[in-house]
Amino acid sequence: MSIGVSLSFAGALVLVSGSFARAQYQPEVLNPDGASESFITAAGGGVQVGFAAGSATGGNSHGFIWNGTPQSAIDVNPQGIYEPTGVPFSGSFLYGAGGGQQVGLVIAGVQNVATVWSGTAASAAFLATPLMLNSVAYGTDGVSQVGSARVNDPSNGVVTHAYAWQGTPESAVDIHPDFALESFANRVRGNVAVGTTATFDEFYNAVVWTSVFPPVAVSLHPSTFLESVATDLNDSIVVGYGYPDGLPNHALVWSLAGGDPTDVHPAGYFSSFIYATNADSQVGIASTPRDADGNNHEHAFAWTPSGTVDLHEALVAQFPQFTDSNATGIDAAGNVYGHALDTNGIQFAVAWTIGGNACNPDVNQDGVADQGDVDYLINVIAGGENPTGIDADFNQDGVADQGDIDALINVVAGGSCP
Structure with a gap:
């Protein structure tokens, strides 16, 4: 298979310049204190969710909930043992949020257990039934949860089936299409859910459950594509991506009213994927054409009513150490969340906030934001040479002084632009 599992669009999409993107989106690193690596996987219900690992987690991946800042990050890995097996919890991952709930899985020994949270580690409620070998919840609207479980099928052996819950193992419904x-x-949104099926010839096809309770599944797969995946939905559309015959993956948008999807792949990029949507904008990635070394680079990307925006441009203008980025969630206000890969191969949770000011902390223009930039600004403010021609009034308060140095130090450390 060439596609992994982890949605008609009105109006023309116009590529928006990088300068527009930098003016509209302010990036910030949301890595929690004590974490050496972190990921945001989704946003919803006023929070962001994902996972992180580092000294604060004993080196294991723990589920985390953010509220827009690194300081707000909460470790929600449950303590104790998973009572059905008596095995201690060793880790957790969060993949979805909505309506005051967060969902994902906890690890108990060799078993993954679908779990729903309500903002704290103590709130963790486990959704697996005795028949589930492994399970995970990917989405919630605050009432229902959806995901999948590995089960024994009398006809096909051990396979993965889509499941829906309403907060307890007893509520579990196998929504697998025949x-x-x-x-x-x-x-899931109300009584409608989206996802993916694997066909008997081992291709992925996008699917919508027009009813979850009881389950009614309808294929969304376009006949001209080899594979497709539905990742998210709002009241009127389904979003995702597909693999056209002979081409890389393309971002797709379906209408819940029916019909073929609209291919919204941006011109000039190698491949594209949509992972999340709010009421009017979608986010995901668009990868660049291969560079001189033969590599594609993933760029966090947004499809908005005003056009498309390469969010990676805003990110590297402030944090040039990042080579790739991925947008996995968007809130109701249009703020975007995801993660970015640095030159050391480490991933960090990031946010792109709508309407923030823009700045470039790489004032000495050596390709990295570090102590050298602080030293450069100090020298310029003290009357030294300024070969890069930067504006020494970094905080834009009308005077070049210690306040500009403090502002630059904050940005280099991962804070917001002044």
């Missing part, structure tokens, strides 16, 4: 070998439910 026309597929395997299935995965990614997001």
Whole structure:
């Protein structure tokens, strides 16, 4: 298979310049204190969710909830043992949020257990039934949860089936469509859910459950594509991506009213994926054409009513150490969340906030924001040479002084632009 499992669009999309993107989106690193690596996987219900690992977690991946800042990050890995097996919890991952709930999985020995939280580690409620070998919840709207579980199928052996819950193991409903070998439910909104099926010839096809309770599944797969995945939905559209015959993956948008999807792949990029949507904008990635070394680079990307925006441009203008980025969530206000890969191969949770000021901390223009930039600004403010021609009034308060140095130090450390 060439595609992994982890949605008609009105109006023309116009590529927006990088300068516009930098003026509209202010990036910030949201890595929690004590974490050496972190990921945001989704946003919803006023929070962001994902996972992080480092000294604060004993080196294991723990589920985290953010509220827009690194200081707000909460470790929600449950303590104690998983009572059905008596095995201690060793880690957790969060993949979805909505309506005051967060969902994902906890690890208990060799078993993954679908779990729903309500903002704290103590609130963790486990959704697995005794028949589930492994399970995970990917989406919630605050009432229902959806995901998948590995189960024994009398006809096909151990396979993955999409499941839906309403807060307890007893509420579990197998929503697997009869026309597929395997299935995965990614997001739910009211009584509608979206996800993916694996066909008997081992291709992924996007699917919508027009009813979850009781389950009614309808294929969204376009006939001209080899594979497709539905990742999220709002009241009128389904978003995701697909693999056209002979081409890389393309971002797709379906209408819940029916019909073929609209291919919204941005011109000039190698491939594209949509992972999340709010009421009017979508986010995901668009990868660049291969560079001189033969590598594609993933860029966090947004499809908005005003056009498309390469969010990676705003990110590297302030944090040039990042080579790749991924947008995985968007809130109701249009703020975007995800993660970015640095030159050391480490991933960090990041946010792109709408309407923030823009700045470039690489004032000495050596390709990295570090102590050298602080020293450069100090020298310029003290009357030294300024070969890069930067504006020494970094905080834009009308005077070049200690306040500008303090502001630059804050930005280099991962804070917001002044």
